[in-house]
Amino acid sequence: MRIGIDKDVCIGAGQCALTAPGVFTQDDDGFSALLPGREDGAGDPLVREAARACPVQAITLDD
Template sequence: MKISVDTGSCVSSGQCVLLAPGTFDQDEEDGTVVLLAEEPSDGEEAVRQAELTCPAAAIRLSGT
């Protein structure tokens, strides 16, 4: 599984960070998603939940 994020569509809700803090973070200035690892470090299920929970659909998983 490979992870990508679209910071332009991110609405800074932070759900991804709550669900998978080893994979996602938030930019200190505007709160947009920061991808810490292109491969899930929190486990695939946590990253899948982050993708499904993102209100802006800014997280994309491929190779699943």
């Protein structure tokens, strides 16, 4: 799986980081970011739920 975050769409709600903290974080500006080495989701079962939790659908998943 490949995870994408559209930085132009992200509003920094932080739902992804709250839902899947092992994969997502927030950068210094408060916007979503992937933790280093987690670009593939690292098998975390909560990645799909984190993408669904994004209020502006800034997260994309490609299987």
